[in-house]
Structures are given as structure tokens and as C-alpha cells.
Amino acid sequence: MxxxxxxxxxxxxxxxxxxxxxxxxxxxxxxxxxxxxFIMAMLYTQLNAPDVGLAEAAIGAGATTVLFIIAISKTARxxxx
Amino acid sequence: xxxxxxDVIVRTIxxxxxxxxxxxxxxxxxxxxxxxxxxxxxxxIMAASFILIAIALxxxxxxxxxxxxxxxxxxSFGPLTFVxxxxxxxxxxxxxxxxxxxxxxxxxxxxxxxxISAVEVxxxxxxxxxxxxxxxxxxxGKHDTN
Amino acid sequence: MKLAPLIVVLIIGATLxxxxxxxPAFGSSDAPAYTHVVPRYLExxxxxxxxxxxxxxxxVYYRGYDTFGEVTVIFTAGIAVIALLGRE
Numbered sequence: 001m002x003x004x005x006x007x008x009x010x011x012x013x014x015x016x017x018x019x020x021x022x023x024x025x026x027x028x029x030x031x032x033x034x035x036x037x038f039i040m041a042m043l044y045t046q047l048n049a050p051d052v053g054l055a056e057a058a059i060g061a062g063a064t065t066v067l068f069i070i071a072i073s074k075t076a077r078x079x080x081x
Numbered sequence: 082x083x084x085x086x087x088d089v090i091v092r093t094i095x096x097x098x099x100x101x102x103x104x105x106x107x108x109x110x111x112x113x114x115x116x117x118x119x120x121x122x123x124x125x126i127m128a129a130s131f132i133l134i135a136i137a138l139x140x141x142x143x144x145x146x147x148x149x150x151x152x153x154x155x156x157s158f159g160p161l162t163f164v165x166x167x168x169x170x171x172x173x174x175x176x177x178x179x180x181x182x183x184x185x186x187x188x189x190x191x192x193x194x195x196x197i198s199a200v201e202v203x204x205x206x207x208x209x210x211x212x213x214x215x216x217x218x219x220x221x222g223k224h225d226t227n
Numbered sequence: 228m229k230l231a232p233l234i235v236v237l238i239i240g241a242t243l244x245x246x247x248x249x250x251p252a253f254g255s256s257d258a259p260a261y262t263h264v265v266p267r268y269l270e271x272x273x274x275x276x277x278x279x280x281x282x283x284x285x286x287v288y289y290r291g292y293d294t295f296g297e298v299t300v301i302f303t304a305g306i307a308v309i310a311l312l313g314r315e
Contacts, residue, residue, distance in 0.1 A: 050117035051282050054109070058125040063212055066132050070219045114278035119286065156305050159298040167295075178291035181275065190277030197278050197287045204298055211305035218312040 006046065013039045024079045030068040037061040095137030102130040110205045114194050120159075120201040124208025131213050140221050147213055155210035162203025166196055 016036040023029040037060025044053035110123035135143035167177045175182030180196040181189050251258035268285060276284040286294055 051119065051122070054118060054122040055125065058122055058129055062129045063125060063132065063216070066136070066216065067219060070216075074219075113280065114283050115280055117280065117282070119283050153309075156302060160295070160302050163291075163295045163298060167291075178288070178295070180288065181277070188277075190274070193275075193277030193288070197276065197283060200287050200291075200294075201283070204294070207298055207301060207305075211301050214305050215308045218308050 002046070006043070009039055009043050009046070013043070025077065026072050026079055027069065027077055030065055030072060033068070034061045034065040037064070091137050095133050099130050099134055102133070103127060106130065106205075110201060111198065113201050114197055120204025121208055123201075124205040125212060127205070127209040128212035128216070132216055135216065135220065140217070143213075144217060144221075147210075152210045152214055155206050156214065157207070158210070159203040159205075159207025162200055166200060 013036065016032050016039060019032045020029050020036060023032065037056055041053045041057035041061065044050075044056055106123045106127040109118035109126065110120065113119040113123065131143050131147055134146060163178070166180070170179050170182055171177055173182045173184060180193050183192050183196065255261075268289065269281065272281050272284045273279055276288045278284050278288075
């Protein structure tokens with residue numbers, strides 16, 4: 001039954017990855033990227049790599065998101081094209 | 082971080098949660114030779130606790146907890162630990178970073194565990210100082226509000 | 228103009244999808260990654276290094292130079308940020 005969890009996580013991963021690229025609101029994209037990192041952390045943990053999962057959860061979902069949000073707060077929030 | 086987040090729930094929870102996050106980081110650091118974890122993860126989690134303080138309680142509060150005077154020497158602590166321990170290993174007749182040649186204790190395994198833990202502590206200190214420094218440098222200081 | 232990148236991406240994606248079929252099975256113990264040096268690390272790791280977490284043993288003991296380089300990279304990144312953004 002574990003493949004069902006894997007499948008759900010992988011589908012969510014693809015959805016969030018596409019959402020990050022498509023979204024024009026950079027703040028929403030940063031938050032979605034944090035969700036992406038968290039799903040990746042769950043997948044790593046599920047693949048018996050808790051070390052990588054721990055690092056991904058702390059760096060990807062924590063530190064990187066905060067740095068992105070700081071960068072957005074110092075520049076423009078919306079992407080222009 | 083432009084302005085303080087004035088919410089009593091967030092401030093209280095952040096103040097209560099911070100010691101536990103730091104304790105977890107120290108556990109990951111010191112127990113990294115037996116359970117998943119290690120220097121990188123512990124350093125980032127420790128830095129995340131200071132980032133939480135900076136977001137919830139204000140940047141100045143976080144800067145008071147890890148002073149720049151302490152943080153800048155800490156940043157060079159990791160490479161220094163590696164170099165010193167590696168040279169000690171060479172001096173004891175082994176290769177660079179061949180920990181088990183150091184005649185510290187009767188048991189070969191204990192020497193490995195102690196020196197590997199020391200190296201992990203060095204890595205963790207460096208990562209913690211670096212991530213907090215990057216955060217403080219980006220968050221504070223000169224920025225034009227738009 | 229938008230069509231050309233899409234075609235390139237689709238071709239690369241199809242190539243990767245075909246290549247997946249040639250990879251060893253998921254979690255297979257016969258995969259090349261698990262047959263070269265991994266058995267020796269798993270057998271001798273604890274008695275050579277003294278730590279029971281094999282990931283830490285490989286990261287800090289067997290691949291000590293790599294970790295040294297990583298720490299130096301992190302140190303350099305911190306120095307670069309201080310040099311660029313000023314000392315707070």
C-alpha cells in the first residue's frame with residue numbers, strides 16, 4: 001500500500017512544481033516552493049533517507065523560503081512580463 | 082524584516098518554542114553518530130530557531146542572542162576544526178583525517194566516535210553562524226521601502 | 228516562437244522516459260550503485276570508524292575531503308555575503 005502514498009506525493013509534487021513556475025505572484029510562488037520542499041522531504045524520508053529529509057525540511061522549507069520572502073519584500077511582489 | 086509582528090499569540094509561541102527547537106538541534110548534533118542527523122542539519126535547525134526569533138520578536142532581539150562578535154569567529158570554526166584534526170591525524174602517523182590513528186583512548190572505536198563528533202560540532206557551528214549571518218545581512222540594514 | 232522550446236522539452240522528456248526503462252528496478256540490490264564499494268562499507272564501517280550511523284561514517288570519515296570542501300564552500304559563501312551586503 002506504500003505505493004499509494006508515493007503516488008499521491010509524487011502527483012502533488014508535480015502539481016506544486018508547475019504552480020511555482022506558472023504563478024505570477026512571487027510571494028505565492030515562494031510559499032508554494034516551500035510546500036514543494038516539504039513534499040520532497042516526506043519523499044526522502046519515505047525512501048529511507050532521513051538525513052536528506054531532515055536537511056531538506058530545514059533548508060528548503062525553512063531557510064530558503066525566508067530568504068526568498070526577504071528578497072521579495074525588498075523588491076517587487078508581482079512579476080512583470 | 083521591516084516591522085515587528087505585533088501578535089501576542091505568535092510572540093508567546095515563538096518565545097516558548099525556541100528552547101525546544103534549540104534542544105532538538107543539539108540532540109541532532111551530538112547524536113549524529115548513532116541516529117540520522119549531523120552537523121549540517123543541526124546547524125540549519127539552530128539557525129532556524131534564530132530566524133524564528135527574528136521574525137516573531139524582532140530582528141534586534143535575535144541579534145542580541147547571537148552577537149556579531151561571537152558569530153564571526155564561529156564562522157571560521159568548522160574549516161579550522163577540520164584542518165587541526167587532520168593535522169593531528171598526520172602527526173600521529175596516519176593519513177589526513179584518518180581519525181583512528183590518534184592514540185587518545187584504548188579503544189579504536191571511541192577515538193573515531195569522539196573525533197567524528199568533534200568534526201560534526203565544527204560543521205554545525207559554521208553552518209549556524211553562516212545561515213544566521215546571511216539572514217541578518219539580508220534582513221537588516223540599508224533597504225529602501227517601496 | 229513558443230512552439231520550438233516545447234518541442235525540445237518534449238523530446239528530452241520522452242528520451243528520459245525511455246531511459247528509465249533501462250534502469251535497475253526500484254530499490255534493487257543488484258543496482259550498480261550498491262555492488263561496488265557499498266558492501267565493504269557496510270561490513271567494515273562500524274569496526275573501522277566506531278560510529279554506528281553509516282551515513283555519518285561515510286560523510287565524515289571515508290569522504291572527509293568532500294566534507295572539508297563543503298564546509299569551505301559554506302565558509303566562502305558567508306564571507307561573500309558579508310563582503311557584498313556589509314557587516315549588517
